[in-house]
Amino acid sequence: MPPETMPHQTLSEKSFLEDTAKALKDPQLRRNFKRAMSGLVAKRRNVFPNASEFEGLREQASAVRRKTLSRLPELLELLEFNCERNGIRVHWAETTEEANRIVLDIANEAEVRLAVKGKSMVSEEMGLNAFLEEHGIEAIESDLGEYIIQVDKELPSHIIMPAIHKNLEEISKLFQEKVDSNSTSETAEEMTATARKILRKKFHDADMGLSGVNFAVAETGTLCLVENEGNGRFCTTLPKIHVALMGIEKVVESLQDLPPLLTTLTGSATGQPITTYFNMISGPRREGEKDGPHEVHLVLLDNGRSKMYEDELLRETLLCIRCGACMNHCPVYTRIGGHAYNTVYPGPIGKILTPQIKGIENAGYLANASSLCGACVEVCPVQIPITEILLRLRHNWTRQNKKRHWTDKNRLELLIWNGWKQVFSKPGLYRIQAGLLGRLGNLLPKQTPILSRWAHFRSLPRFSKKSLHRLVEEEGIDHE
Amino acid sequence: MKRPRSNQEKPEAIYYYGTCLADLLYSEAGMAGIRLLQGEGVRVIFPRHQTCCGQPAFNSGFQDEAREVAEQQIKQFPKNIPIVVPSGSCGAMMTRHYQGLFEGLPLHEEAQAFSDRIFELSEFLVNVLKIKLADLGAPVKVTWHSSCHAKREFGLGDEAKQLLRQLKNVELVELEREDECCGFGGTFSVKHSEISGEMVLDKTRDVLQTGADFLLSTDCGCLMNINGALENQGSRVQVEHFASFLWNRTHAS
Amino acid sequence: MSESVSQRSRIMKRLTTIHSRSQFAEFRPMKQPNPPSWTLKEKISRLKSTMEAVHTEVLLCNDLDFSSVFQRVVEEKGIGRLLYARNTALGSQIYLMNERTPKKLPELATYDESIENWKEQLFSVDASVTETRGGIAETGSLILWPTEEEPRLMSLVPPIHLAVLKAETIHHNFSEVIQKEKWSEQMPTNALLISGPSKTADIEQTLVYGVHGPSQLVVFVIQSN
Numbered sequence: 007m008p009p010e011t012m013p014h015q016t017l018s019e020k021s022f023l024e025d026t027a028k029a030l031k032d033p034q035l036r037r038n039f040k041r042a043m044s045g046l047v048a049k050r051r052n053v054f055p056n057a058s059e060f061e062g063l064r065e066q067a068s069a070v071r072r073k074t075l076s077r078l079p080e081l082l083e084l085l086e087f088n089c090e091r092n093g094i095r096v097h098w099a100e101t102t103e104e105a106n107r108i109v110l111d112i113a114n115e116a117e118v119r120l121a122v123k124g125k126s127m128v129s130e131e132m133g134l135n136a137f138l139e140e141h142g143i144e145a146i147e148s149d150l151g152e153y154i155i156q157v158d159k160e161l162p163s164h165i166i167m168p169a170i171h172k173n174l175e176e177i178s179k180l181f182q183e184k185v186d187s188n189s190t191s192e193t194a195e196e197m198t199a200t201a202r203k204i205l206r207k208k209f210h211d212a213d214m215g216l217s218g219v220n221f222a223v224a225e226t227g228t229l230c231l232v233e234n235e236g237n238g239r240f241c242t243t244l245p246k247i248h249v250a251l252m253g254i255e256k257v258v259e260s261l262q263d264l265p266p267l268l269t270t271l272t273g274s275a276t277g278q279p280i281t282t283y284f285n286m287i288s289g290p291r292r293e294g295e296k297d298g299p300h301e302v303h304l305v306l307l308d309n310g311r312s313k314m315y316e317d318e319l320l321r322e323t324l325l326c327i328r329c330g331a332c333m334n335h336c337p338v339y340t341r342i343g344g345h346a347y348n349t350v351y352p353g354p355i356g357k358i359l360t361p362q363i364k365g366i367e368n369a370g371y372l373a374n375a376s377s378l379c380g381a382c383v384e385v386c387p388v389q390i391p392i393t394e395i396l397l398r399l400r401h402n403w404t405r406q407n408k409k410r411h412w413t414d415k416n417r418l419e420l421l422i423w424n425g426w427k428q429v430f431s432k433p434g435l436y437r438i439q440a441g442l443l444g445r446l447g448n449l450l451p452k453q454t455p456i457l458s459r460w461a462h463f464r465s466l467p468r469f470s471k472k473s474l475h476r477l478v479e480e481e482g483i484d485h486e
Numbered sequence: 487m488k489r490p491r492s493n494q495e496k497p498e499a500i501y502y503y504g505t506c507l508a509d510l511l512y513s514e515a516g517m518a519g520i521r522l523l524q525g526e527g528v529r530v531i532f533p534r535h536q537t538c539c540g541q542p543a544f545n546s547g548f549q550d551e552a553r554e555v556a557e558q559q560i561k562q563f564p565k566n567i568p569i570v571v572p573s574g575s576c577g578a579m580m581t582r583h584y585q586g587l588f589e590g591l592p593l594h595e596e597a598q599a600f601s602d603r604i605f606e607l608s609e610f611l612v613n614v615l616k617i618k619l620a621d622l623g624a625p626v627k628v629t630w631h632s633s634c635h636a637k638r639e640f641g642l643g644d645e646a647k648q649l650l651r652q653l654k655n656v657e658l659v660e661l662e663r664e665d666e667c668c669g670f671g672g673t674f675s676v677k678h679s680e681i682s683g684e685m686v687l688d689k690t691r692d693v694l695q696t697g698a699d700f701l702l703s704t705d706c707g708c709l710m711n712i713n714g715a716l717e718n719q720g721s722r723v724q725v726e727h728f729a730s731f732l733w734n735r736t737h738a739s
Numbered sequence: 740m741s742e743s744v745s746q747r748s749r750i751m752k753r754l755t756t757i758h759s760r761s762q763f764a765e766f767r768p769m770k771q772p773n774p775p776s777w778t779l780k781e782k783i784s785r786l787k788s789t790m791e792a793v794h795t796e797v798l799l800c801n802d803l804d805f806s807s808v809f810q811r812v813v814e815e816k817g818i819g820r821l822l823y824a825r826n827t828a829l830g831s832q833i834y835l836m837n838e839r840t841p842k843k844l845p846e847l848a849t850y851d852e853s854i855e856n857w858k859e860q861l862f863s864v865d866a867s868v869t870e871t872r873g874g875i876a877e878t879g880s881l882i883l884w885p886t887e888e889e890p891r892l893m894s895l896v897p898p899i900h901l902a903v904l905k906a907e908t909i910h911h912n913f914s915e916v917i918q919k920e921k922w923s924e925q926m927p928t929n930a931l932l933i934s935g936p937s938k939t940a941d942i943e944q945t946l947v948y949g950v951h952g953p954s955q956l957v958v959f960v961i962q963s964n
Contacts, residue, residue: 030680046944070769079758097743098746198939202949202950228930235950243891244892280878283932288930296890315753337667377670378545379635401547426555430555460676463682464683464715465713467714470513474516478532478534485531485533
């Protein structure tokens with residue numbers, strides 16, 4: 007696949023607003039997402055029917071992840087030590103460029119021409135597929151959802167179900183036109199069978215397997231992966247080299263930390279008590295063993311995470327286990343879908359991650375795309391205070407904007423809130439304003455800027471003729 | 487602090503925090519809240535210089551501006567008596583965020599004490615005053631929107647619904663997706679008006695589906711938003727703050 | 740490699756500097772909830788129903804009737820070529836089954852060579868049969884630690900996976916397994932929890948069984964008399 011046809015992500019408020027508006031007007035997209043999200047919400051509720059039981063699980067999962075954060079440097083060193091002892095080569099990458107280079111070097115050394123990939127959001131952060139393509143290495147996605155969007159040259163719209171924005175007809179058409187015009191592709195079964203056949207050959211031929219890491223256990227040097235399809239096991243077992251890609255926050259201390267994380271991850275992500283496979287890798291092929299890769303590499307990616315670690319509140323972003331529950335329950339995500347964000351990570355987690363990875367000056371606007379309803383906070387298995395973090399990011403963005411980067415829009419907003427502060431901090435001025443609004447507020451035309459945005463969907467609010475302050479005075483309510 | 491609390495004894499007097507939205511747009515509702523409290527034999531004090539809790543600015547990322555206004559509010563409520571607020575989101579602002587706003591500042595302790603004394607109106611009526619209501623109105627169907635800030639930020643339960651269930655001629659119909667956000671979110675409704683518009687549209691669909699005559703809630707922001715959307719569709723559903731509704735039902739006009 | 744070393748030192752320096760001047764809440768290890776105490780019968784029942792919910796076939800047998808149940812399944816599924824491990828207890832059993840009644844069993848194959856020399860054959864068998872290390876009742880899972888005799892791909896490549904599970908090796912939950920079997924003392928190259936045939940819901944959330952891993956999983960739960 008030629009690199010120039012891969013989608014390019016532009017982070018700009020303008021394109022975000024445009025893409026949002028476009029998504030809202032796409033009835034097929036709306037239908038697809040509404041159906042998919044409702045389904046996932048229901049499935050999750052089925053697997054966690056008891057609220058207090060779920061709260062107990064969350065407490066455990068959250069405690070385990072907080073333990074990781076409280077000892078992150080030490081656990082990373084322990085992980086490295088035990089992995090190396092097991093024969094897993096550990097590499098460190100500050101940036102995605104460096105991580106790509108590491109993977110390329112490993113591939114070139116072994117003359118890799120074809121790589122098969124299991125699902126990895128870190129690899130999306132790296133833009134790894136496009137990078138490898140540029141260097142003459144074909145990287146085929148083997149997870150069915152990832153495979154579908156790779157064929158259609160799209161990016162994932164959801165971190166767990168990457169092709170969730172497509173319905174059956176759309177995928178069927180894709181299979182007919184771009185995958186295999188000879189096989190029938192009307193049902194999900196037929197298309198799955200076709201993909202199985204095609205990918206089986208790729209597994210068979212591949213020189214290198216790439217994967218993510220759901221959890222890395224420091225005490226034993228073990229990489230853990232969840233999956234339902236079996237492609238992850240293929241990628242990590244059949245090719246002679248396995249390269250695992252991981253964010254530095256994914257380490258846990260011990261094997262005993264795994265059970266609550268596993269349960270909350272699979273339950274929150276897909277409404278399952280457990281995935282079909284839980285794959286625990288502690289090294290390359292040992293002497294006498296007949297299969298397994300000869301080389302296993304672990305790439306630890308920073309990409310802004312060590313910087314997130316700095317602040318007590320923002321650091322909690324690193325608790326994330328990438329389950330996707332937040333976006334499944336987000337009223338914004340459900341309506342605009344994942345692509346409108348133009349980010350690697352969409353939804354609530356994307357809104358707090360992206361400004362921190364890409365810089366608040368580049369992506370701070372994402373933190374505004376939320377009504378702060380808190381539905382995500384309620385379902386997050388590791389209790390990330392997402393709305394608190396959004397509020398902090400908004401504050402940081404404003405503070406940044408006050409120093410520089412003033413656009414006209416920002417200047418207007420600063421004027422408004424300054425004005426608001428002046429009036430609302432002075433009771434006398436406030437009363438005058440209240441009186442004016444009571445008398446003239448209802449005469450404001452719908453076309454007034456800002457009001458017009460409201461008026462597009464709603465009738466204008468009506469100011470009370472007599473404010474509460476006035477009524478209270480008339481009634482003679484005590485004032486002290 | 488986990489809410490709702492039930493360890494508060496009925497006091498002789500309380501403060502009332504009107505909120506800026508009630509003051510400017512729903513003053514009758516604000517007054518109804520005061521009357522309901524007075525009806526239970528509690529002396530209500532309304533400090534004249536209160537304005538706004540600061541949430542609009544705070545949520546927009548203008549914390550310094552919010553702090554200046556918040557400071558003024560705290561100073562208006564010096565007595566160590568409960569402060570009752572007819573809004574879950576303003577209550578949430580004043581209980582969840584004031585501590586952080588004044589962290590490391592001289593007013594920190596006072597802000598903490600202020601936060602600790604905040605009660606939302608329905609919470610206070612049910613758990614502290616244990617109010618008993620007699621319905622004087624004709625049979626009517628109502629439905630309830632659970633403000634997401636009231637529920638998730640403040641921690642409000644179903645106190646208001648408990649009050650509605652006391653009214654014998656009021657049929658409370660459950661709203662589908664009752665606690666899904668109505669799309670207001672303060673400046674979100676303007677900054678992301680299209681997404682907000684879709685959210686409120688879905689909310690109105692659910693409301694109309696119930697066949698209710700009234701849509702009630704604790705928060706004026708939600709009321710303003712949903713009412714605006716319903717009116718825009720030509721609907722006759724009446725959108726009210728639960729305080730006005732309760733007052734009207736229990737007192738002959 | 741030296742580039743990676745300098746990246747490492749920069750990342751670690753940032754983290755350790757922050758860590759040393761930060762305050763972290765005291766971590767109190769959460770008390771692990773007490774594992775349930777089910778009888779063997781309850782464990783088997785729980786395992787069976789959880790497995791069947793995701794299309795695993797579960798057959799309860801004992802030492803005496805296992806052979807006949809096994810042969811019946813193999814015949815019903817029309818398995819032509821069956822991969823097994825000669826040098827395990829199960830393998831000896833199957834070998835003997837074959838000796839006694841050769842017509843009743845399919846052609847037997849063994850995974851004798853490294854995968855590099857054996858790919859085509861592995862991809863052409865109809866089914867494999869393996870032992871298991873144990874089971875987990877709560878999640879309906881098999882525990883496999885692939886070995887030299889029963890390598891990793893044996894339970895992945897063939898379209899049908901037949902697994903033999905001794906009832907007394909069924910644990911309550913994953914946490915219990917890790918603790919009782921002291922996994923932290925020595926992890927194998929690969930440890931697996933297998934909880935059903937492979938599946939996906941990536942196409943319009945329609946559940947389809949049989950993707951890349953086996954499309955059928957049959958578990959023989961053997962209760963010793």
